[in-house]
Amino acid sequence: MKYPRLLLRLLLLSLPAVLVLAAADVPAAHRPGCPSTCGNVDIPYPFGIGDQCAINPFFGINCTVVNGTEKPYKGPFEVTKISVHEAKAWMKMGISWQCGLDARQSVWSQYFTLTPFSFSYVDNKIVVVGCNTLAYMKSEPHIVGCYATCSDSIPKNGSCIATAGCCEAGVPEDLGYFEAYFNKNYNTSYGCGYIVVIEEKAFSYSTTYADQTKTEFWDAYKGQVPVVMDWVITRDDACNVATTKNQSSYACLSNDSHCVNSTNGRGTRCKCDDDIDECRTDPCAAVGSVCQNTRGHYNCSCPPEKQEINGICVAIPLSPPPPTAASAPWVKPVLGASVGSLVLVITITCVYLIQERRKLQHIKQRYFQQHGGMLLFEEIKSQQGIAFKIFSEAELQEATDKFNERGVLGHGGHGTVYKGLLAGNVEVAVKRCMSIDEQHKKEFGKEMLILSQINHKNIVKLFGCCLEVEVPMLVYEFIPNGTFFQPIHGNHGRQISLATRMQIAHQSAEALAYLHSWASPPILHGDVKSSNILIDRDYTAKVSDFGASILAPTDESQFVTLVQGTCGYLDPEYMQTCQLTEKSDVYSFGVVLLELLTRKKPFNLDGPEHEKSLVLRFISMTKEDKLEEILDDQIMNDENMEVLEEVAELAKQCLEISGVNRPSMREVSEET
Incomplete structure (x- = not known):
């Protein structure tokens, strides 16, 4: 939840707004001003379309038009469903395959190690399809796979049997990445073999998959299978540890929410209480009505001895006629309380924003040092001939119009490239990478210093980088005529x-x-x-x-x-x-x-x-x-x-x- 609970209560007293909490039977919340859907998929908070609408960049969703239809993507993977209550996201991922004597193959490697996502070991399974196909997934310290043959067993629809061209294995707990492999000593004389991580409910074996002269399995899923991903707000602490620390560093700030440990490895997430008594602060008292608590909300209604006039409950007069609003005795106290509440809301908001800005600045400094920024900065100062700049995140946000989708030059396996315009009308290409491994992160500043000194007429010039973000961004010269x-x-x-x-x-x-x-x-x-x-x-x-x-x-x-x-x-x-x-x-x-x-x-x-x-x-x-x-x-x-x-x-x-x-x-x- 973005704001402290006290701030939300004060807003309810001073403004005619209704707060909707995310619960099992209440619609999921979205940030104000942010799109709530992409195509026919709901995008609930903490997810959001674009980094600005999400709780952090890891939960940012790209809404991309594919064949005239909007579809949400997380990196290269299409997102088909998001559940806040279950803390799960459904995505489409590729099928790894190997075919024929020449061992032609296409293998997928999925990496979520540095993200809040992990493969659900409850909802997914590893499936191998093919005759004489030994395939496995490798993810330190796990190696999981199986061997599918086509012996004397008669395949049956819905039955995955190892001797009938299909075998399966469980997904390890807290699996953040995997690499697919085939053992060529077994795939020597048959057609194609496949290995996938797939949602267990979505897979049903068909006898046509055993026909090695065709690609029935690939065609059935059109090259992409559904996978269920678990997600957490933070991967740092368990709930029993989190409660002993400064609460300002954790996402569960509300008194009406509680911390839930992840069921898949490390990490925590927040869950709203099943039934919150919205009437305990009596938000209806200011208008003279009675509060009635409901699930996820409350109702204000006038008692029998009063009637509603302009949204306010007023006693039914016998005689003389009711006084005008200007002379009513309750106007001044209500007006004074409203003004006082508004001033308090503004004060708390300012304090909160200042704290958030300081926290953000601290995070940026930590990322800058983590990526070797100080070493790179000192080397640039000592070597005056290096034409290399360390950009701030704000500079690149302005140059790319906040990474507007209209400025995308291309998507690749490592990230997305945007066209940017720096001060002085200098056109650049800004590469926003998806992830970086720990070893590369430690050596990043050193490698940037080496790459900055490359000066060749047939190599795109690297102008600089941005280090104050979790995954560094690279700034290249802009080449106008496209690719070969x-x-x-x-x-x-x-x-x-x-x-x-x-x-x-x-x-x-x-x-x-x-x-x-x-x-x-x-x-x-x-x-x-x-x-x-x-x-x-x-x-x-x-x-x-x-x-x-x-x-x-x-x-x-x-x-x-x-x-x-x-x-x-x-x-x-x-x-x-x-x-x-x-x-x-x-x-x-x-x-x-x-x-x-x-x-x-x-x-x-x-x-x-x-x-x-x-x-x-x-x-x-x-x-x-x-x-x-x-x-x-x-x-x-x-x-x-x-x-x-x-x-x-x-x-x-x-x-x-x-x-x-x-x-x-x-x-x-x-x-x-």
């Missing part, structure tokens, strides 16, 4: 020549070679793709999103163990070893070369089975000496064939399964 993905795959009808494509490829390769070979220490991009190559007005390439990269590891303990990147571009060696190297960037760049040659997307789930993976189709065509069948008609002619064959050969080298057999980015830049 758009002219290659867009339905604009324009043609992009081979010369222009090769220019963009060469400049991008030079930028990556610079990060690998000349930056000190070397920097791995980690998410090379056509949508991360921006294009200037004169079609100059600018590699972007390197702020989500990592510094090249100096020893084995520093290797990244969390899967990052984009499906279709991921290095298969990285998927096996979880070790990101410069050769991982080389593989992803090889996929970009295939897009340049074919004008086809790296992965197409809607296409025929043999055409879903662009890399596999390209390798198959080159082995059969049918390269011309996959090339883009816009650039394929007799004059270009020699160049196209050379680029295809370079792409083939970049896409070698073993990283040691791939060229370096310096060699690739020389070849392009």
Whole structure:
């Protein structure tokens, strides 16, 4: 609850308003002036559409128009229902799959570790579907999965049996993230296998799922399954600890609410009392009526010996006629009480706002120090040549019109990018990240200092960052002409020549070679793709999103163990070893070369089975000496064939399964 209970009572005495409390059978509350729904989904407080309408940014909901319909999203996940009473939220999440002998796969990793959300172990279960499919979810310290076969058992609708192509396992308590894995030693001769975390009530096994020649399971859920998430207001303390501390630091401020421990790991939430006696302060006395308590509210009614005149109960006169309002004896006391109450309300509000401002300033200072802000600030002062600025949250709020949805330039796996306008009409791109792991948080200031010194004509310039928020924000130069993905795959009808494509490829390769070979220490991009190559007005390439990269590891303990990147571009060696190297960037760049040659997307789930993976189709065509069948008609002619064959050969080298057999980015830049 946002305000102290005393303040709400005084407001009831002085203003004709009705306070509605969130209870099991009372409609959920919303912040004044904030939208209450997105599409057909109710968005109750502490959630809100936009960070300003939520109790904190973790509960902010994006209301996005999809195919002409408004839908609420939390990060990349569609929200279908929110329950304040149960402290649950229903979301749609992806299906992890692996198909065929070549082990083509798409695996999802869901991360809620730094948020108030965790996977409900009561409402969800882990389900594996497929023949000879061994799959599991990994989340330290848990590894949970099962092995589904198709033996002699006859599958039955509604029965998930391990020997009939379906098995299931329970979700561990306090699960904040997971990574999906398949064991290839078991998926060797059958069709597709799947693993999901899914709401138990929403899953019913169908005998058609065992047909490995079709994708019945994927089609049944259209690629996304319902998942139930538990949420808490704070993950810091249990209720018995919270009651011993300064109450101002906890959300349960009202005398008519109580703290409830989370049933899923650490954390607490607030719950309104079942029946609050609203009449104990006699809010009807000021108008001379009798208070009658109801569930979640109260009613004021005049006693039999009085009648209501202009909302006030007045005694029924015998004679003479009733006095006018100006001469009535009760006017002055009521007016004086109202004025006094209003003054008291204003005073308490001012004190409350001052306390909240101080608390917010303390939180901002803590985040600033936590992200290495002092180290970064001192280094910027000592090295006068660094053109890098530490922005305040207020500056970026103003620059982006409070992160207005109309200014969104794009959404990615790491966050959302907004167009901004700084003082002096300087156009920038502001990246608002979704989350950051603890190790990266400790090294953030140091890494920003290194990234700020990158100065290459084909790399988007990092102007600065904002550190006084829970997840730092990055400020880049604004590139006006979109991404390389758009002219290659867009339905604009324009043609992009081979010369222009090769220019963009060469400049991008030079930028990556610079990060690998000349930056000190070397920097791995980690998410090379056509949508991360921006294009200037004169079609100059600018590699972007390197702020989500990592510094090249100096020893084995520093290797990244969390899967990052984009499906279709991921290095298969990285998927096996979880070790990101410069050769991982080389593989992803090889996929970009295939897009340049074919004008086809790296992965197409809607296409025929043999055409879903662009890399596999390209390798198959080159082995059969049918390269011309996959090339883009816009650039394929007799004059270009020699160049196209050379680029295809370079792409083939970049896409070698073993990283040691791939060229370096310096060699690739020389070849392009």
